[in-house]
Amino acid sequence: MTGRPADDEPILRIDNLHKRFGQTEVLRGVSFDVHAGEVLCVIGPSGSGKSTLLRCINFLEEPTAGTIYVDGEMMGHRVEGGRLVGLRATELAMQRVHIGMVFQSFNLFGHLTALQNVIEAPIMVKKEPRAEVEKLATALLDRVGLAHKAHCYPAQLSGGQQQRVAIARALAMRPKLMLFDEPTSALDPEIVGEVLQVIQALAIDGTTMIVVTHEMGFAREVSHRVIFMDEGVIVESGPPNDVLVNPSHVRTRQFLARITAPVTRAGAEGTT
Amino acid sequence: MVGSLTLRPESPSLDLRKWGTCNLDLRSGSSRPATCIVNGPSASTRADVPAPSTGTATAEPSAARLPGANALERPVGRRQWRLPGRGDLPRLVRKPARWTLLAVVLVLLAMLGHLLATSSSLQWGVVGHWFVNGGILAGLVRTLYLTALAMTIGIVGGTVLALMRLSKSAVLSLAATAYIWFFRGTPLLVQILFWYNIAAFVPRISIGVPFGPTLISGSTNALVTTLVAATLGLGLNEAAYMSEIVRAGIMSVDARQTEAATALGMTKRLAFRRIVFPQAMRFIIPPTGNQTISMLKGTSLVSVISLPELLYSVQLVYARTFQTIPLLVVACLWYLVVTTVLSVGQHFVERHFGRGESRKRSASFMERMRARQFDQILS
Ligand SMILES: Nc1ncnc2c1ncn2[C@@H]1O[C@H](COP(=O)(O)OP(=O)(O)OP(=O)(O)O)[C@@H](O)[C@H]1O
Ligand SMILES: [Mg+2]
Numbered sequence: 001m002t003g004r005p006a007d008d009e010p011i012l013r014i015d016n017l018h019k020r021f022g023q024t025e026v027l028r029g030v031s032f033d034v035h036a037g038e039v040l041c042v043i044g045p046s047g048s049g050k051s052t053l054l055r056c057i058n059f060l061e062e063p064t065a066g067t068i069y070v071d072g073e074m075m076g077h078r079v080e081g082g083r084l085v086g087l088r089a090t091e092l093a094m095q096r097v098h099i100g101m102v103f104q105s106f107n108l109f110g111h112l113t114a115l116q117n118v119i120e121a122p123i124m125v126k127k128e129p130r131a132e133v134e135k136l137a138t139a140l141l142d143r144v145g146l147a148h149k150a151h152c153y154p155a156q157l158s159g160g161q162q163q164r165v166a167i168a169r170a171l172a173m174r175p176k177l178m179l180f181d182e183p184t185s186a187l188d189p190e191i192v193g194e195v196l197q198v199i200q201a202l203a204i205d206g207t208t209m210i211v212v213t214h215e216m217g218f219a220r221e222v223s224h225r226v227i228f229m230d231e232g233v234i235v236e237s238g239p240p241n242d243v244l245v246n247p248s249h250v251r252t253r254q255f256l257a258r259i260t261a262p263v264t265r266a267g268a269e270g271t272t
Numbered sequence: 273m274v275g276s277l278t279l280r281p282e283s284p285s286l287d288l289r290k291w292g293t294c295n296l297d298l299r300s301g302s303s304r305p306a307t308c309i310v311n312g313p314s315a316s317t318r319a320d321v322p323a324p325s326t327g328t329a330t331a332e333p334s335a336a337r338l339p340g341a342n343a344l345e346r347p348v349g350r351r352q353w354r355l356p357g358r359g360d361l362p363r364l365v366r367k368p369a370r371w372t373l374l375a376v377v378l379v380l381l382a383m384l385g386h387l388l389a390t391s392s393s394l395q396w397g398v399v400g401h402w403f404v405n406g407g408i409l410a411g412l413v414r415t416l417y418l419t420a421l422a423m424t425i426g427i428v429g430g431t432v433l434a435l436m437r438l439s440k441s442a443v444l445s446l447a448a449t450a451y452i453w454f455f456r457g458t459p460l461l462v463q464i465l466f467w468y469n470i471a472a473f474v475p476r477i478s479i480g481v482p483f484g485p486t487l488i489s490g491s492t493n494a495l496v497t498t499l500v501a502a503t504l505g506l507g508l509n510e511a512a513y514m515s516e517i518v519r520a521g522i523m524s525v526d527a528r529q530t531e532a533a534t535a536l537g538m539t540k541r542l543a544f545r546r547i548v549f550p551q552a553m554r555f556i557i558p559p560t561g562n563q564t565i566s567m568l569k570g571t572s573l574v575s576v577i578s579l580p581e582l583l584y585s586v587q588l589v590y591a592r593t594f595q596t597i598p599l600l601v602v603a604c605l606w607y608l609v610v611t612t613v614l615s616v617g618q619h620f621v622e623r624h625f626g627r628g629e630s631r632k633r634s635a636s637f638m639e640r641m642r643a644r645q646f647d648q649i650l651s
Contacts, residue, residue, distance in 0.1 A: 058535055090539055097537035107532035111550045111627065121536035124546055153627065166532075173536060 009072060010035050011177050011208045012057065017066035019052055026052045028232040030066070034177070037206040041219040041240070044229035045255055050212045053229070054179045057210075058099040059092055070098055071176050097125060100170030104182040106162040108154040114141060114165045115150040118172045126173065133172070140168040144198050160191035164198055171202075178202070178209040185214065216259065220244050228252045398598040402589060403605065411585025412606050418502060418571045418581055423564050425507025430514025437519055448515065455512035461573055464505035468577040470496050502574040502581075510567060514560070521556035522548060553625040561618030565611050572603075582606055 010033035019027040026049045034040050042050050055061040057068055059076050068075040075095055077084045087095070108117050118137035122128045141147050144164035154162050163183055170178060180199065184192040196218050203209065203222050213219055219226055219240055226243040228236045228251075236249045247253050388394060402408055436448035455463070466473075471492040480486035496504075525548045533543035575584035586599040593599075 060531060060535060093534075093537050093539045096535060099535075101532075101535040103528065103532065103535075105528060107526075107528045109529060109532070109547055109551075111554075111625075120546065121533075121538065124542060125537040169536070 008035065010069075011038075011071055012210075013067075013069040014057070015067045015069075017053070017056060017068065018064045019049070019056055019061060020064045025064075026232050027056065027063075027066075030229075030232070030234055032227065032234065032237065034208060034210060036208055038208055038225065039203045039223045040210045041223035041226045042210060042212045042229060043214070043216070043219060043226060043255070044235075048229045049232045050229055051181050054101070054181050054210065054212060057177075057179060058096050058101055060101075070095065093125070097121075097173055098176045100173060100175035100178045102163070102166050102170055102178070102180045102183050104185050106154070106159070106166045106186070108162050108166055108169070110154055113151050113153055114146060114157065114168075117154070117165055118169045121169070122172050137168070137172055140171050141165070143201075144168050145194070158191065159187045160194045163187065163195045167195075167198055167202075176208065178207055180209060180211040180213070182212050182214065214259065216244060216256070228255065230255070393597045394601065395595065395598050398595050399601050399605070402586070402595075402599055402602045405589075407589065408582070408585050408602060408606075411580055411582040412610075414580060414585075415568065415571050415582040416610070418499075418506065418574070418579075419564065419568045421503045422506035422510055422571070423567055425503065426510025426514045426563070426567070427560065429508065429511030430516075431518050433511055433515030434518035434522060437515065438522060452512045452515060455509050460505070460509050460570065461576065463509055464502065464574055464577060467496065467501040467505045468498065470501070498574075498577055498579045501577060502571075502579050506567065506570060506574070510563065513563060517559045517563070518552070518556055521552035521554075524555045525551045550625070557622050557625050558618070561614070561621070564618075565614055568610055568614065569607060 012034040014033075015031050017027050017030040018025065030049075030053060032040075042053065044050055052061060056063045057070075057075070062076065067077075073095065076087055076092060078087060078091075079085075108114075109120065112120060115134070115137055118140060119130070119133045122133040122136070123130055138147065138150065141150050144167055146161055146164055146168070149157060149161060149165075154165070157165065163186075167183075183199065184195050187195065192215070196215060199209075199211065200218070200222050211219075211223070221240075223240050225237065226240045227234050228243055228247070228249070230251050236243055236247060236252045242248070243252065244256065247256060433448045433451060436444040437452075439445055474492055476489055477492050477495055478486040478489040480488070529547050529551065530540075530543050533547045534540075538546070571581050572583035574581060575587060578584065580588065582603055586603045590596045590599040
């Protein structure tokens, strides 16, 4: 794997992020940076707030407190006369263009073919010319190994193929940052590999990404940094060999012990 | 999962002895109606499982209620339903209930055919003459455009009402609810009569600033002609029903579709227009087709306000010629012709909006018609 990218202005800066749903505080002060080309894996037990963290980054959920900067630009707010003002819906939508998101459940648009799924947002949101977008989309589908399925509807594709189309759809917006929320959790074990390979190829190409995953082998192999979250806070963060192999925190050790079996399975797979 | 259901022979009405074992499709969580394949010793026949009231089914409760299953959903590889042939004669003896019923139906059909062919009041020559009469055809055209106008108002109004009901604004939502409550709660015939007599209620209609100066003003009677009253009566009533159809369609699209669109930078409005609504159409189209067919026939109600649509046109004729039955037959034939054309059109529209719905090619029109017929025969 390539070495750590140089320390410059981070692509993503999260500062003291809080999120509460009613009485439950799901995120309780999360701060970290992600630099260009960096691959960050987020691990942690169920309910620790990993999905909520990703959904706050692109404002699918509005944070209760804290600030998020994407490429130096504050998400969801603007400073006006020394005060924070909420952005209008259209402005917020334009900010989301820079953040690609891949969901656990794929969420492809059911009435559109694979190719139409990929070209929809660049044409309708970024107003790019159709011919250009189609060329890019075809190249992206080829990159995820699905050029031959361009005219299939999602219902005609396997889970792994759907997820790869979803990745191409997010990439077509040329985002500065990609968010993956357990991209392989809904897949049968034997097709997890085809999706992880695509993500790994993106990582090697220098795509900046945050991947929430339970695939420890993938995390160790591909990421530059691993964050272990529990109960809404970052418990431990560092290079994969520290966090995953020699964790310094007892909660991390307990969590890893509980999912030992997946480490060996996915580890063998990640080396391919 | 395939469960096994044994039907015991002590059924009161049907002899189930030869029905043998019934394989039930019990895939839990599946919304598809389960089908039941009955493998008899001499023939393979598909039938809906008898209602629990027969007291013979020993299936799980979840399988007890089996809706009229669509014959197209038969699991592949099973033997298909077919009409009886030469070799099936012994079945006559084995299934007395079914064959008795069939005999009764055939006799009734023969009697009906005889009546139609020989009845003196049903003068086919008269029917033929008026079927293509100019006045009747003009009435048919009025029926058609009344249907089109009323359905347009119904669909547009229904969509607006559905959006109002789904909106976050409590006032809009309540207003839509009140509208639907009123228009579904009063008879359509009363509503039509009300619009026809609106002038007695609101003598003048003015356009201007509400509670302020008037710009244009006219007498209600001049503005609300019979046609306008009929269109408003049918259309506004239809909007109440359409709104429930549209709302159900929109709500059946997974919220994660909107989420994915939002994450791609679409605004709520764009996501609705490009992602949610086209998928909601799949749920909206079939009931809208049914509403259109109902509307076609419902337009005959406006004969009460003397609008010469199809029914009133034939009434005008038979009031003069006293050929009541032949002229009512003319009306029926025309309604049947248009309904049939609409059904065929509905099929193609449904197929268009159902694209991407399943792995298989959608059933052809003939396949579907055949399946429907067999469902009807069997249920
Ligand atoms: N919209 C919501 N309303 C109320 N509570 C929510 C909402 N979304 C998430 N939560 C709660 O926030 C907590 C964290 O949820 P989150 O989905 O972020 O966990 P996670 O770490 O992604 O878990 P998993 O590994 O199971 O996906 C959970 O307790 C969940 O019940
Ligand atoms: Mg999650």
